[in-house]
Amino acid sequence: MAIIKDVKPKQKKEVLIPDRLKEFLTYVNSLILNKDEAATIPSDDLIQNDFASGGLEEENGNSYYFTYSPEEIARDEWKLRLDKETINKISQGTIKKLTLWGCAKNNCHNLFSNPKGTCSRCDYFDDKKPAKDKKLRKIREASNNKAEWLLNYFAIFPNSSPPQIIRDYNSDTALGAKWGSFTINEIVDKMKEIEKIFSTKNHKR
Numbered sequence: 745m746a747i748i749k750d751v752k753p754k755q756k757k758e759v760l761i762p763d764r765l766k767e768f769l770t771y772v773n774s775l776i777l778n779k780d781e782a783a784t785i786p787s788d789d790l791i792q793n794d795f796a797s798g799g800l801e802e803e804n805g806n807s808y809y810f811t812y813s814p815e816e817i818a819r820d821e822w823k824l825r826l827d828k829e830t831i832n833k834i835s836q837g838t839i840k841k842l843t844l845w846g847c848a849k850n851n852c853h854n855l856f857s858n859p860k861g862t863c864s865r866c867d868y869f870d871d872k873k874p875a876k877d878k879k880l881r882k883i884r885e886a887s888n889n890k891a892e893w894l895l896n897y898f899a900i901f902p903n904s905s906p907p908q909i910i911r912d913y914n915s916d917t918a919l920g921a922k923w924g925s926f927t928i929n930e931i932v933d934k935m936k937e938i939e940k941i942f943s944t945k946n947h948k949r
């Protein structure tokens with residue numbers, strides 16, 4: 745398995761600054777004005793609350809880097825790089841919108857200040873996965889039920905462990921709905937049956 749980084753082009757998105765981001769940046773602004781160590785020492789986590797964290801980018805620098813979660817569940821993230829003046833204006837309410845960059849995929853709501861930002865969800869992929877998905881699709885198309893699927897699967901992936909088999913079966917969501925899901929015991933039993941079939945075949949040769 746090799747994880748490949750492939751940063752896809754981002755789309756420009758103008759967003760209204762959510763209240764709780766404004767609240768956080770108002771707090772950041774107060775740290776900056778008070779020359780608090782959290783705002784003067786470079787770090788990536790000295791300034792934080794429940795849904796944002798970050799800090800000064802570099803010594804004597806003017807920019808701060810934050811990761812902000814726009815939802816209660818920290819599923820999406822915004823990677824923000826903001827300078828002191830912008831943070832001040834946001835806390836004063838004179839800046840109400842941010843121009844950010846997002847993925848072209850509709851179901852991804854991660855946003856970045858940097859147009860070349862790397863999305864943890866969309867810009868990495870496993871280079872072995874497309875080839876495996878293709879094989880799994882062929883196995884599905886060649887099978888009429890769970891038992892056949894398992895036989896066809898074994899022909900192509902003879903060394904898979906039962907948990908791996910279940911993962912592969914479940915990764916094709918249409919299958920679980922159509923034929924029901926597998927349990928580990930079911931797989932182990934089927935594996936024994938299949939081994940028998942193969943051993944008798946070899947015996948006859």
Ligand SMILES: [Zn+2]
Pocket residue numbers: 847849852853854863864865866867
């Ligand atoms: Zn994305």
